[in-house]
Amino acid sequence: MSGTLNNPSLKTGRSFDLGKMNLRQLWVAYLTYPTILLYFALILGCLAMTCLYFAGWGATLLAACAVVVVYPLAWYLLHRYVLHGHLLYKNPWTASLWKRIHFDHHQDPHLLDVLFGAPVTTLPTIILITGPIGYLIGGVGAAAAAIGTGITITCIYEFFHCIQHLNYKPRSAWIQRMKARHVLHHFHDEDGNFGITSFVVDRLFGSYYVDAKARRRSPTVFNLGYDIQQAARYPWVMQQTGSPPRDRPDGARPEGKHAA
Template identity: 75%
Template structure:
């Protein structure tokens, strides 16, 4: 684990390695994690605003459904073109942002501290996507409903994202499949399977792959293209990390079979 990640863990006073946790331990960590508690509070506030502003059942339902339809597409586009884009680390002013929102997660996929998005980046994004949708449908009451729906979906995404990195084999076949496809994203090729709970958009854009044998393993799956050469040209992420970018996370072995089955 990098020095920066260790310091972050020390400051937060808690650390969770999903690769060493079971489902019960995940529930405890998830339901007590400050970011998730903040999301829960915002959902309650959103519901209170909806009740107070009384937008009506039809526009309310339309707002909720609209966000549910838009959210997977927005997540896909952000994940593929922003989180996996290279332009953020090429600027001194945005390197720290890119490091926090995604590079650290690919460097250490099991670390819960960096798996959850930071509220300072997630909440403005959720608001920017959902509030205008609600407003166009039915004013501020629907905006509150749309924002609350976005935060709720984020909570669901975050929980299943944890499951995908947890030392646990789900009993439900659909969760097993979802987890296996996400594992391919982290351990075989970072340019496939950008979804979390839904891969409909991946299928539509041609980035859904269900078998590691269907394409060669990416040499940049753990560093997202920020290798030693890039770090020398754009050193800010490396300086913040305190060490050179790694080609493999801690504990990973070079076996392709391990890459396909690690979770």
Template identity: 65%
Template sequence: MSQSSSDQPEGFWRAFWAARSNQGSLRTGRSFDLGKMSLPHLWMAYLTYPTILLYFALILVSSAIAIACGPRFGTTLIAVLLVIGIYPFAWYAIHRFILHGRWLYRNPVTASLWKRVHFDHHQDPHLLDVLFGSPLNTIPTIAIIVMPIGWAIDGVSTAFAALATGLVMTCIYEFFHCIQHLAYKPRWKWVARIKQLHVLHHFHDEDGNYGITNYAADRLFGSFYREARARPRSAHVFDLGYDLEEARRYPWVMNRTGAPPKQRPDGARRNG
């Protein structure tokens, strides 16, 4: 792929600041359309997005509390490293067994939660607003997973150090998740590879490649696949099993959507 001017440092920053003037043309309704965005546009959207700004603020607050509580370098480092190591496995478990589970949409109380946190994303993977989870869901989940780890190591200070680390990991995951749905061919081989694997999850077979930046859990638990020819294409890659038959039996998601589940996202139709 030839190197465009936006890949050069000066061209990138010109495009970055120019993105401020035409953000409206990148929107579909209220959502940014990653299928139309360049990398500078993504940086502008990401660094100004309210959810990401909230994460940044909470990282600073958590770090300040950790420091105020008198951290010890050794125990803090252990907590940080443990969170970094555990995070991809926690994400895998949530993604595979909760977000791709069918029990949430079969309950009228949790159907709207499932629609918001994952169904909408698979229905149209290009929309930035539904790619980011709601902070009301993500922040308590992060805290529940990582703070007990930090607390068990050295109390309050390492608990908040663990929370700050979990939030940093979330920001990193969210950015690379955006890259994986962006109309952009990464020049870094590792990023290109994880993007290819995630695209397979969204457009070939959803029952695999649950990781974002790290596929160790997929390899360990047998859900990893390298290429499309490794397995047949899933009939539920866009609807996650919530097809017309399921929608008739459990109508709560369809009622909130206002339409039957789509078998192909709008972005895929538009981009052929």
């Protein structure tokens, strides 16, 4: 990474800390991060495949639009019922997967390298969701367009997800509202506001809320229900962490200062 990111003031000793970074530093981190560079390369590869097996403008655009519509719903269902579910940590074979893809992020939401999903889990999921949609619409070419669209949306999600945990107040009122809703998900009640850039699906499923007054604060907002009692019964995540689950993260700032 660049000299800017090697500044010790940006690091917690474990990882780059979004709570100590500004917007310019985030751009540098984002555009040089290996996972994002891999996504960019795969988008170009999908574009090449779309051109090589071109299905026509109609099928290509329809495949891309279908993914734009389906993606928020797919993300919501995965986020709410898989990432926030308890099944994965109760199995020794999937406990490490759950720890990496979501538990670590809720334990300390400012850590950049656990905020980004691991390609080994994100890419198969994107391909399995978007590929069949495109293929049914227009064969291999439309499937490539659909997969490329899914990866592009993922890049957008990841950047705005970083913004939501960055020590920065957006100028845009829309982004401010989006950030405020996501902060509530991490610091007030995790059983709501599952969206990243849009909360339309949250509204449809009744999991949307606008401020802390709307709900009581959840005691499991930082550990997703994997508390001391659960860790004693299902120890595999705790064994990999090396310490019991925390009921609040080692944030860069006091909890009360996390609001957007």
